[in-house]
Amino acid sequence: xxxxxxxxxxxxxxxxxxxxxxxxxxxxxxxxxxxxxxxxxxxxxxxxxxxxxxxxxxxxxxxxxxxxxxxxxxxxxxxxxxxxxxxxxxxxxxxxxxxxxxxxxxxxxxxxxxxxxxxxxxxxxxxxxxxxxxxxxxxxxxxxxxxxxxxxxxxxxxxxxxxxxxxxxxxxxxxxxxxxxxxxxxxxxxxxxxxxxxxxxxxxxxxxxxxxxxxxxxxxxxxxxxxxxxxxxxxxxxxxxxxxxxxxxxxxxxxxxxxxxxxxxxxxxxxxxxxxxxxxxxxxxxxxxxxxxxxxxxxxxxxxxxxxxxxxxxxxxxxxxxxxxxxxxxxxxxxxxxxxxxxxxxxxxxxxxxxxxxxxxxxxxxxxxxxxxxxxxxxxxxxxxxxxxxxxxxxxxxxxxxxxxxxxxxxxxxxxxx
Amino acid sequence: xxxxxxxxxxxxxxxxxxxxxxxxxxxxxxxxxxxxxxxxxxxxxxxxxxxxxxxxxxxxxxxxxxxxxxxxxxxxxxxxxxxxxxxxxxxxxxxxxxxxxxxxxxxxxxxxxxxxxxxxxxxxxxxxxxxxxxxxxxxxxxxxxxxxxxxxxxxxxxxxxxxxxxxxxxxxxxxxxxxxxxxxxxxxxxxxxxxxxxxxxxxxxxxxxxxxxxxxxxxxxxxxxxxxxxxxxxxxxxxxxxxxxxxxxxxxxxxxxxxxxxxxxxxxxxxxxxxxxxxxxxxxxxxxxxxxxxxxxxxxxxxxxxxxxxxxxxxxxxxxxxxxxxxxxxxxxxxxxxxxxxxxxxxxxxxxxxxxxxxxxxxxxxxxxxxxxxxxxxxxxxxxxxxxxxxxxxxxxxxxxxxxxxxxxxxxxxxxxx
Numbered sequence: 001x002x003x004x005x006x007x008x009x010x011x012x013x014x015x016x017x018x019x020x021x022x023x024x025x026x027x028x029x030x031x032x033x034x035x036x037x038x039x040x041x042x043x044x045x046x047x048x049x050x051x052x053x054x055x056x057x058x059x060x061x062x063x064x065x066x067x068x069x070x071x072x073x074x075x076x077x078x079x080x081x082x083x084x085x086x087x088x089x090x091x092x093x094x095x096x097x098x099x100x101x102x103x104x105x106x107x108x109x110x111x112x113x114x115x116x117x118x119x120x121x122x123x124x125x126x127x128x129x130x131x132x133x134x135x136x137x138x139x140x141x142x143x144x145x146x147x148x149x150x151x152x153x154x155x156x157x158x159x160x161x162x163x164x165x166x167x168x169x170x171x172x173x174x175x176x177x178x179x180x181x182x183x184x185x186x187x188x189x190x191x192x193x194x195x196x197x198x199x200x201x202x203x204x205x206x207x208x209x210x211x212x213x214x215x216x217x218x219x220x221x222x223x224x225x226x227x228x229x230x231x232x233x234x235x236x237x238x239x240x241x242x243x244x245x246x247x248x249x250x251x252x253x254x255x256x257x258x259x260x261x262x263x264x265x266x267x268x269x270x271x272x273x274x275x276x277x278x279x280x281x282x283x284x285x286x287x288x289x290x291x292x293x294x295x296x297x298x299x300x301x302x303x304x305x306x307x308x309x310x311x312x313x314x315x316x317x318x319x320x321x322x323x324x325x326x327x328x329x330x331x332x333x334x335x336x337x338x339x340x341x342x343x344x345x346x347x348x349x350x351x352x353x354x355x356x357x358x359x360x361x362x363x364x365x366x367x368x369x370x371x372x373x374x375x376x377x378x379x380x381x382x383x384x385x386x387x388x389x390x391x392x393x394x395x396x397x398x399x400x401x402x403x404x405x406x407x408x409x410x411x412x413x414x415x416x417x418x
Numbered sequence: 419x420x421x422x423x424x425x426x427x428x429x430x431x432x433x434x435x436x437x438x439x440x441x442x443x444x445x446x447x448x449x450x451x452x453x454x455x456x457x458x459x460x461x462x463x464x465x466x467x468x469x470x471x472x473x474x475x476x477x478x479x480x481x482x483x484x485x486x487x488x489x490x491x492x493x494x495x496x497x498x499x500x501x502x503x504x505x506x507x508x509x510x511x512x513x514x515x516x517x518x519x520x521x522x523x524x525x526x527x528x529x530x531x532x533x534x535x536x537x538x539x540x541x542x543x544x545x546x547x548x549x550x551x552x553x554x555x556x557x558x559x560x561x562x563x564x565x566x567x568x569x570x571x572x573x574x575x576x577x578x579x580x581x582x583x584x585x586x587x588x589x590x591x592x593x594x595x596x597x598x599x600x601x602x603x604x605x606x607x608x609x610x611x612x613x614x615x616x617x618x619x620x621x622x623x624x625x626x627x628x629x630x631x632x633x634x635x636x637x638x639x640x641x642x643x644x645x646x647x648x649x650x651x652x653x654x655x656x657x658x659x660x661x662x663x664x665x666x667x668x669x670x671x672x673x674x675x676x677x678x679x680x681x682x683x684x685x686x687x688x689x690x691x692x693x694x695x696x697x698x699x700x701x702x703x704x705x706x707x708x709x710x711x712x713x714x715x716x717x718x719x720x721x722x723x724x725x726x727x728x729x730x731x732x733x734x735x736x737x738x739x740x741x742x743x744x745x746x747x748x749x750x751x752x753x754x755x756x757x758x759x760x761x762x763x764x765x766x767x768x769x770x771x772x773x774x775x776x777x778x779x780x781x782x783x784x785x786x787x788x789x790x791x792x793x794x795x796x797x798x799x800x801x802x803x804x805x806x807x808x809x810x811x812x813x814x815x816x817x818x819x820x821x822x823x824x825x826x827x828x829x830x831x832x833x834x835x836x
Binding site: 019022023096102104108110113115117118200201216219221239242245246249250253335353357358359361362363364365366367368369370372373374378379380390391392393395396397405406407408409410411412413414415416417 | 437440441514520522526528531533535536618619634637639657660663664667668671753771775776777779780781782783784785786787788790791792796797798808809810811813814815823824825826827828829830831832833834835
């Protein structure tokens with residue numbers, strides 16, 4: 001079989017499986033998830049043995065230490081995959097829920113009922129645990145899934161695929177409800193992205209390069225975010241201690257993730273007080289400052305920021321700082337340089353808080369809280385499949401509900417149109 | 419200016435206007451809509467004079483009578499455009515509505531707030547009234563709009579664009595919030611479909627050819643339906659009189675529209691009784707029957723259906739009829755040949771009604787009601803912008819809410835992540 005026919009067969013089989021999945025009871029789905037969790041723990045040695053093959057190959061190919069680290073299935077990775085599945089089993093099943101009902105003057109009873117999206121393709125990079133995390137959530141929402149992991153993780157992903165198949169078969173669900181692309185060639189991705197007849201949604205997870213590649217080549221709708229250039233605006237009415245804590249937490253609690261702070265904007269009236277107060281905390285946290293000219297006059301260790309700094313997603317202990325005249329200027333800056341991912345304000349002023357949440361066009365807008373809260377778990381959605389910064393279908397963290405849609409259900413007793 | 423630079427300028431201007439539109443009060447938006455309604459009535463003579471130029475050109479180019487009819491701005495067209503705008507002004511403004519609020523254990527108050535999508539591009543065929551209807555609804559939802567009508571309607575659409583501009587300027591809203599593409603060349607569509615940086619959504623309205631062209635060439639998400647191959651299944655427990663009325667209404671009340679019935683499926687146990695009872699109503703309504711072999715034995719005037727008939731969207735007084743063993747077979751047929759647009763059942767059986775709405779994967783699923791109810795107005799959504807048969811973002815009729823999305827708004831009092 002050619003790569004093309006392999007992928008097309010997978011896509012067709014997923015479509016067929018998705019019809020059965022849509023009708024599958026919550027209980028059956030949970031059985032699979034719990035069975036799979038057990039199997040992953042029971043087969044830890046097998047998974048790690050296969051993972052070892054990927055690691056050996058990866059080292060031969062000269063992968064960086066960071067890449068090797070992400071590729072490694074540790075004991076803790078096994079544990080977290082199994083626990084993740086058990087948590088997903090706990091989530092309420094969104095399928096079949098009636099989200100709204102109303103009655104028309106002619107007596108028709110109209111409602112919207114939640115249904116799965118159908119077939120979801122996930123394209124991701126090295127971490128093998130994504131195979132389990134993403135598959136589990138899509139599956140619980142009643143979808144069939146096709147997973148295409150990084151080519152460097154193929155042995156590990158195939159091992160996980162074998163275990164998933166067994167769990168599906170044992171529970172009497174369609175084996176093809178979860179499939180892993182079995183080839184390394186990049187061509188497979190292009191073919192996958194062309195199967196709009198069978199696949200309803202593509203979710204890419206990884207670096208900006210991967211995501212841009214997927215968006216440019218996909219004929220299927222894609223939910224994604226390119227990057228998180230997150231902002232914090234410290235208003236003149238801000239509680240300085242609160243602003244300090246939120247700023248350091250947003251930047252330094254975990255600098256390598258998409259909801260970490262990248263640019264701090266400070267109101268001119270409090271700039272000197274606030275930035276002076278930040279000098280020590282910045283130094284203690286090891287944060288390098290790239291400031292506007294005025295910032296550099298206050299923070300003498302700061303480097304002069306260049307235009308590129310305002311667009312930068314550092315993912316590192318570096319922070320761009322700019323002094324602005326007012327909230328309008330701050331919002332304009334965020335709109336121009338930001339990525340519509342996460343924007344926060346620290347303020348004690350009621351009207352500005354109200355205007356900021358209304359006017360700031362971003363997937364998550366926060367008042368007096370850390371940018372690090374843009375996360376499905378933190379916001380109470382349960383497990384998340386990622387964050388969307390495009391507005392269609394989902395904007396912000398995507399939980400299990402975002403993996404479904406609604407249809408209209410109409411109950412009548414003989415109504416016809418006049 | 420080249421066509422390319424013209425279109426890119428329009429897209430950029432729309433993006434800028436969309437930021438102001440998102441912050442615009444409901445009152446201001448309604449002012450524009452009502453002002454525009456008045457202006458359309460007051461400038462009827464001007465609009466019709468410009469429309470006459472399109473009609474003369476259209477006749478010279480040999481457009482069919484049906485095309486000329488759709489292109490004509492009659493007195494009733496003027497009236498219906500103005501009334502449509504007044505109805506849209508009455509619709510509740512979805513922007514700013516908080517659709518859900520919850521509190522996290524750490525005290526964070528999280529909510530989802532409705533916001534406009536941003537910039538919407540509408541690509542449509544001859545009817546100039548779409549210019550007003552589509553623009554009005556997108557505008558009320560707080561979006562900027564770029565309209566690209568049929569090249570044969572350019573004079574009419576330009577006339578309407580002039581009037582829209584005046585209404586926007588008089589109310590102090592950005593003139594570029596609603597723009598009409600001022601050139602005939604098809605190249606303009608291709609360039610428009612590439613502006614993913616500035617345009618958030620494309621809605622094509624017209625025949626299947628236009629829609630396929632748009633989907634294949636767009637880098638921007640597209641909401642659309644290709645066709646409506648709508649089904650009615652008459653269950654063995656059906657009330658025969660009710661089934662008769664629903665069948666005739668679904669097929670014949672307006673056969674040229676997407677929610678008209680195209681294929682009738684009848685349970686074998688009542689096939690003879692029901693189809694015999696339909697013989698006269700079918701004849702009276704002038705409906706031609708294309709039946710399966712068994713149907714042809716009952717309805718002697720029926721033609722033998724070919725495989726292509728099961729896929730057909732006749733949009734005419736023709737009906738495909740097939741006899742099936744049970745509901746499962748009916749659902750399988752609808753899934754295989756249907757378009758996920760509208761599927762109905764007539765039944766008196768509680769369990770089958772329940773299973774049909776659960777298992778039938780279609781944008782609108784009806785029990786004991788005509789397929790003709792798949793319509794935003796009929797289902798109580800108010801004015802509609804079209805029907806979607808793809809599942810992402812919207813599935814089924816799309817009203818004003820489907821022209822918005824939600825962002826997360828988080829209120830804290832200093833929360834940081836542990």
